[in-house]
Amino acid sequence: MIHVSTTVNGDAHELLCDPRETLLDALRDRLELTGAKEGCGTGDCGACTVLLDERPVCSCLVLAAEAEGQEVRTVEGIADGEDLHPLQRKFIEHAALQCGICTPGILVAAKALLERNPDPSETEVRYWLAGNLCRCTGYDKIIRAVLDAASEMREAT
Amino acid sequence: MRYHTPSSFEDASAIAAAATGVTRFLAGGTDVLVQLRSDLVTPDDLIDIKHIAGVKDIARHSDGSWRIGAAVSGAELAEHEALIAEWPGVVEALELIGSTQIQARCTLVGNLCNGSPAADSVPAMIAAGATASVVGPEGTRELPVEDVPTGPGMTSLGPGEVVSAVNLPPRGECGGDAYLRFIPRTEMDIAVVGAGVSLSREGDTIIAARVALGAVAPTVVLVEEAGAALVGSTLDDTALAALAGAAEAACRPISDKRGTVEFRTQVAGVLARRAAKIAYDRAGA
Ligand SMILES: Cc1cc2nc3c(=O)[nH]c(=O)nc-3n(C[C@H](O)[C@H](O)[C@H](O)COP(=O)(O)OP(=O)(O)OC[C@H]3O[C@@H](n4cnc5c(N)ncnc54)[C@H](O)[C@@H]3O)c2cc1C
Ligand code: FES
Numbered sequence: 008m009i010h011v012s013t014t015v016n017g018d019a020h021e022l023l024c025d026p027r028e029t030l031l032d033a034l035r036d037r038l039e040l041t042g043a044k045e046g047c048g049t050g051d052c053g054a055c056t057v058l059l060d061e062r063p064v065c066s067c068l069v070l071a072a073e074a075e076g077q078e079v080r081t082v083e084g085i086a087d088g089e090d091l092h093p094l095q096r097k098f099i100e101h102a103a104l105q106c107g108i109c110t111p112g113i114l115v116a117a118k119a120l121l122e123r124n125p126d127p128s129e130t131e132v133r134y135w136l137a138g139n140l141c142r143c144t145g146y147d148k149i150i151r152a153v154l155d156a157a158s159e160m161r162e163a164t
Numbered sequence: 165m166r167y168h169t170p171s172s173f174e175d176a177s178a179i180a181a182a183a184t185g186v187t188r189f190l191a192g193g194t195d196v197l198v199q200l201r202s203d204l205v206t207p208d209d210l211i212d213i214k215h216i217a218g219v220k221d222i223a224r225h226s227d228g229s230w231r232i233g234a235a236v237s238g239a240e241l242a243e244h245e246a247l248i249a250e251w252p253g254v255v256e257a258l259e260l261i262g263s264t265q266i267q268a269r270c271t272l273v274g275n276l277c278n279g280s281p282a283a284d285s286v287p288a289m290i291a292a293g294a295t296a297s298v299v300g301p302e303g304t305r306e307l308p309v310e311d312v313p314t315g316p317g318m319t320s321l322g323p324g325e326v327v328s329a330v331n332l333p334p335r336g337e338c339g340g341d342a343y344l345r346f347i348p349r350t351e352m353d354i355a356v357v358g359a360g361v362s363l364s365r366e367g368d369t370i371i372a373a374r375v376a377l378g379a380v381a382p383t384v385v386l387v388e389e390a391g392a393a394l395v396g397s398t399l400d401d402t403a404l405a406a407l408a409g410a411a412e413a414a415c416r417p418i419s420d421k422r423g424t425v426e427f428r429t430q431v432a433g434v435l436a437r438r439a440a441k442i443a444y445d446r447a448g449a
């Protein structure tokens with residue numbers, strides 16, 4: 008077993024992990040942060056997206072051991088207590104989810120986009136989220152929710 | 165599986181040289197982890213190179229050459245404006261890999277050492293005249309990128325050899341490069357054909373050119389005749405036709421669900437021409 012010290016959503020954690028264990032499994036099974044989902048396990052679907060040192064990654068393709076000394080952020084850290092993030096509210100308003108398996112990964116990836124680019128074009132949003140697959144919604148509502156959240160966040164600042 | 169985090173390439177090399185079982189280096193892990201999780205390759209020793217000082221550095225030397233550390237990700241490369249200004253083709257090739265999430269992790273060195281004939285950044289690196297710095301039990305060496313892959317999934321790296329960086333030559337005045345690939349969709353797919361071109365101009369005349377093709381042979385190939393077809397020309401129709409002919413002649417592709425031999429061969433000629441035009445315009449800009 009490998010000892011891993013890492014920070015998840017701002018909280019320091021010490022974990023004992025199998026060397027082959029993925030960050031996704033460590034988050035879900037050891038820290039009970041079950042927001043990130045396993046869709047494919049091979050980097051294709053993005054359901055497992057978390058931030059590793061500020062960048063969205065597929066946590067199914069990261070070893071837990073690689074999180075040593077790094078900052079991890081998951082969908083659980085997006086809301087401020089009971090206050091939903093604008094992206095979360097807009098996803099509900101626009102009905103941008105059905106089964107919801109893809110939603111945590113999309114929220115994490117979309118938030119990272121808006122932090123880099125507060126005013127993305129529709130094309131930019133579509134390309135940024137090309138690695139987040141959704142089997143239910145047909146994507147249009149997701150893209151509209153992200154663009155709407157972006158415009159609300161711009162007005163608020 | 166033993167997971168190692170050496171703090172120097174010499175240590176990484178020593179661990180690999182002493183290992184007796186299946187050994188892998190871990191850069192961004194976007195190939196290693198997929199192979200691990202699908203039980204294709206379970207390393208006995210996995211050597212993470214990301215704790216080595218300097219692996220994330222992108223440095224431009226005073227002679228204009230570049231050194232890109234082995235763990236620099238696609239996202240980091242794509243944010244480096246000075247590098248993009250000189251080697252846009254290399255940057256756009258790595259940027260084509262996967263999604264936003266894969267970009268945060270994938271590296272030039274991992275793409276090269278995974279040994280895929282369809283690896284997107286490899287034709288661009290070969291066209292650019294890039295070299296790989298290698299650290300091994302016998303010391304260090306620098307070898308041309310085209311000499312690294314030897315077949316699907318295979319490289320010329322010996323036991324205990326690890327790549328520490330990719331080097332790009334000085335771009336010089338009036339140089340440009342470009343990489344194009346054909347895939348059936350717009351994102352997230354494996355190249356059916358890839359073409360990298362790098363050239364230098366003196367006025368309107370091309371004075372040096374290198375062309376490399378991906379996914380049309382067991383390894384990415386440098387097509388010297390294709391580069392030679394451009395030299396001395398102003399990229400007129402005759403030169404473009406000679407370029408396409410040389411590119412097609414170099415193709416030894418397979419037929420699979422992504423494309424037939426005939427299709428891949430024709431597309432190789434088309435993409436080589438298009439990439440050459442982009443490189444030519446960039447060289448004049
Ligand atoms: C969803 C998805 C989409 C993808 N799309 C594309 C695509 O469009 N085009 C494409 O070309 N590839 C694609 N890939 C494959 C992969 O992302 C690339 O090959 C990537 O560049 C590999 O880099 P890495 O740093 O992640 O390599 P790793 O997985 O860390 O390593 C890959 C190989 O290189 C070896 N290696 C790593 N570092 C060194 C070193 N320093 N010295 C010697 N050997 C080393 C490892 O032992 C291993 O065999 C995709 C992968 C996924 C999961
Ligand atoms: S579960 Fe990680 S990308 Fe699908």
Ligand code: FES
Nearest residue numbers: 105107141142143
């Ligand atoms: S809502 Fe079901 S996968 Fe997206």
